[in-house]
Amino acid sequence: MQRVGLLWNAADSSLALALDAAALRQEAIAHNLANVETPRYRRFDVVYEEALRAQQAERERRKVDVVRTHPAHLPVAGGKPVQPVLVRDTTSLVRNDRSNVDIEREMVALSKNTLFYQTVTTVLGTRFAALRTAISEGRR
Amino acid sequence: MPFLPSLDISASGLTAERLRMDLIANNLANAYSTRSPRGGPYRRQVAVFSALEPQAWVFPAAPRVQARPGMGVEVAAVIEDPSPPRLVYDPGHPDARPDGYVEYPNVDPITEMVDMLAAERAYQANLAAFGAASEMARGALALLRG
Numbered sequence: 157m158q159r160v161g162l163l164w165n166a167a168d169s170s171l172a173l174a175l176d177a178a179a180l181r182q183e184a185i186a187h188n189l190a191n192v193e194t195p196r197y198r199r200f201d202v203v204y205e206e207a208l209r210a211q212q213a214e215r216e217r218r219k220v221d222v223v224r225t226h227p228a229h230l231p232v233a234g235g236k237p238v239q240p241v242l243v244r245d246t247t248s249l250v251r252n253d254r255s256n257v258d259i260e261r262e263m264v265a266l267s268k269n270t271l272f273y274q275t276v277t278t279v280l281g282t283r284f285a286a287l288r289t290a291i292s293e294g295r296r
Numbered sequence: 297m298p299f300l301p302s303l304d305i306s307a308s309g310l311t312a313e314r315l316r317m318d319l320i321a322n323n324l325a326n327a328y329s330t331r332s333p334r335g336g337p338y339r340r341q342v343a344v345f346s347a348l349e350p351q352a353w354v355f356p357a358a359p360r361v362q363a364r365p366g367m368g369v370e371v372a373a374v375i376e377d378p379s380p381p382r383l384v385y386d387p388g389h390p391d392a393r394p395d396g397y398v399e400y401p402n403v404d405p406i407t408e409m410v411d412m413l414a415a416e417r418a419y420q421a422n423l424a425a426f427g428a429a430s431e432m433a434r435g436a437l438a439l440l441r442g
Binding site: 175178179180182183184185186187188189190191192193194195197200242259262263266267269270273274277280281284 | 301302303305306308309312313316345346347363364365366367368369414415417418421422424425426428429431432435436438439
């Protein structure tokens, strides 16, 4: 989703990517919870917001915001969209059955992820509603 | 938006915990069964859980491997607890051995109750994950409807 235009801009692309990240995280949490009683299981995690923040900080540091308006333009460093990354958590403390799923932690992650997803869908919905209004206003 | 994998993963957890609950109920129901079709007392049954994951975990040094966590959990086997039967001295029992001891199943009701609580908690957690995923899917649908 690198196409940028009137109806779909860079912000929409990041929102769509955020939805993908939330969907992947939902899968990871579901997998962790399904294996809460599996001995020696190691939990999965999805890294996205941290990478996004790091990219943001890098942009702030550079102080120049360059936009590619043509595919032939040279790519700007740090301008690549941040992809959600699935990681396996091998560091956290291990329980008696040698699994490291903490049910409380997973439940908190679950509600946080649901809220995050709802926030992104609401923002996208507002964007689409604005587009719809603009289109129907032009028809009058 | 791929939501169906997440629902299937939660469903696998629900199925596994339900099976475990069935085994616990069967163990408790047979806590005093001194006879079984194979002879001897009933033996406690335990479910062996196994994570359904692609076999890409040979290199633990590289935590970033594939794009999907896996497909949940499966009950790989139902095994019999190999611990010895509980011996109770009761010479009048029809299944008593010549030395007067009766072999009762190796089922400890307290262990079963603790396992039952754990299975119930895990079942509820999987149910919550299922509910959250379907709520998210509904949110995505509402977005399409506008």
